[in-house]
Each structure stands twice: as C-alpha cells, then as structure tokens.
Amino acid sequence: MIRNEIYQHIRHFWVYIFFGGIFLILFSTAAGLFNSIDTPQFFTTQAIIHYQSLDISKFSSNPHYFVKPDVYNYHNQTLNLRGYLFSIIVLPIHLIASIISTYISTAGFPPQIITPEFKFELAVTALYCVYPTIGLYYIWKTLTNIHGRKLLNSVLIIF
Numbered sequence: 069m070i071r072n073e074i075y076q077h078i079r080h081f082w083v084y085i086f087f088g089g090i091f092l093i094l095f096s097t098a099a100g101l102f103n104s105i106d107t108p109q110f111f112t113t114q115a116i117i118h119y120q121s122l123d124i125s126k127f128s129s130n131p132h133y134f135v136k137p138d139v140y141n142y143h144n145q146t147l148n149l150r151g152y153l154f155s156i157i158v159l160p161i162h163l164i165a166s167i168i169s170t171y172i173s174t175a176g177f178p179p180q181i182i183t184p185e186f187k188f189e190l191a192v193t194a195l196y197c198v199y200p201t202i203g204l205y206y207i208w209k210t211l212t213n214i215h216g217r218k219l220l221n222s223v224l225i226i227f
Contacts, residue, residue, distance in 0.1 A: 084207065087202040087225070107136045109151035110192065113162050116155060122147055131183050161198065165191035 111124040111133070119126060125146035127133055135144075138149050140224070169191040173180050204225050211221040 080161070083222070084201065087204050087208075090094045090226070095224060103142060107132065108148040109155050109158075110189070111135065112148045112152065112155040113158055117159065117162060121145075130185060132185075132189060155200070158192075158196070161195045162192055165195055192227050 079127075108124060111130075112122060112171065115121050115124050119208045123145040124135065127143075128146070137144070140149060140220050141147075143221060165188055169187040172191055173187045174187060174190070177186075208221050208225050211224065212218055
C-alpha cells in the first residue's frame, strides 16, 4: 500500500518536472527582462526588497528600464500601473535569483546587452517559470480528477 502511494507521488513529480523543464527552456531563451509590461513589475519588486517602497525611479539608470507607458508619477515617485500583488508573490523568486545568479554564465550573450545586473535579471526571468508550472500542474490534476484521461490532459496542457 505504501509502495503504491510513493509510486503515485513519483509519477506526479515527473509531470511537474516535465512542465517545469518546458517553461525553464522557454524562459531561459529570454535576454534579461521580457518587455515593458513586465519591467515595471520587476522594478517594483526590486524597490520593495531594497527600499521598502513602491517608487521605481531609483532604477531609472538601469539600461533595461523600459517602463513607459506602464507607469505614472505621483508626488515625485514613479509608480507601476498594475501588478503589485505579482510583485509581492515573486519576492521569493527575486531572493533565490540573487543567490543563483552568481552561477550563471553569460558567455553566449552579446557583450552590448550585458549590464552589471544582467545575470540577476536573467535568473529572475528563468525562475518566472515556477508559478506557471505550478498552475499548469493543478489544471492537469483537476482535469485528471474530472475525467481521468492523463494522456489527453497532458496533450491539452502542452498545446
């Protein structure tokens, strides 16, 4: 009985690893931050960590500070238009990225895009796959509980 339970957990673990691998490959192909939609949220998280503030203007010297038109100015502060909850949810990702970024190689990237924070930004971007992977796993698990067709659910989730 215990052997069956362990086997079931291992099977689900491999599904999670599979989806995580897909997203890790996808997000690892990014060159630093995604685009102007995600950049204000990234800098908001950084402002929370470093300054306990929501003001992202302190990061305006960063070459990847592509925040317009997704910000507004209020009382000499530059604030993000959306994504504050996301910025709080990804705090652990930013903290983990600060640890693992020292192990990332930038040898394959053109030198003109590498900045002092590039390894950290790349680590954060790669780790963003954690939450979508968890979400996809729970969608897969819910569909499996509804009708039990694991192979069909896997195909639906992938495509």
